[in-house]
Amino acid sequence: MAIVVTFGSSGVSERHLMSRQLSVDCDLTSQHTIAEEMVKAIGHHFLHDERDRKYYADSYSCRPPPLFIITITFIELAFFIYYTIVLGVTSSGPIPIDSLFIYRPDKRDQIWRFVFYLVLHAGWIHLIFNLLVQLLVGLPLEMVHGSARIGTVYMAGVLAGSLGTSVFDSDVYLVGASGGVYALLAAHLANVLLNYNHMESGILRLFAVFVIASTDVGIAIYDRYYHESEGPVSYVAHLTGALAGLTIGLLVLKNFEQKLHEQLMWWIALGVYGACILFAILYNVFN
Incomplete structure (x- = not known):
């Protein structure tokens, strides 16, 4: 059955x-x-400290999300697309010298130009480099340290780039976000140098940053002295932006819980940056 x-x-x-x-x-x-x-x-x-790494891994929730780098990247890309349609931008130009946003030595009284020049770029090579560094270095840094800290480092580099150019290379135009980008690179590089023994592949990181920065600065110097364009473009912003990263960014990006002497060094670095910015502002006011 x-x-x-x-x-x-x-x-x-x-x-x-x-x-x-x-x-x-x-x-x-x-x-x-x-x-x-x-x-x-x-x-x-x-991050170099194992306790910081564990704290970050346990507490990170992507709330709020890293919006600063993403937002600034989209803004720069949108402006580039607009000027590509209007001017037909190529790999190295033309530079929109009549834009309301470009920094120009004869328009220094229009103070917004000292910041908003970052939305313009001299060709798609210039743009791609800045966007790649922002996303590959800036975005992870923002996820670790937050939008406020990374935004501070980035904008400090942008402002240092224009003010430094106005003092040390005062006859040139300025476009691009290189000041902010180099502030991020320099801050991260300084962190690697200070904590070299705790970082895996430290020498590889140093070499990669050196190659990237040297190549970009070399191209900027070539464009400055050997490439005919509608107006000379400065490379000083790369250097002054990096200096801003070393001062403002060094201790901002170092760890989550600073000790007393580290907080004191942070205020000293802030004072150095503030003094340099004040000097550059006064230089522009009286010249």
């Missing part, structure tokens, strides 16, 4: 729902694990 066992529709439906729920849980677990690994990797590469 054969025994036939049948399952009702309710049993099949229940097993189907359980199977779907298990599949969803596995997908969420997989996504959660990937996100955790990404956060751990960022903390591992951009």
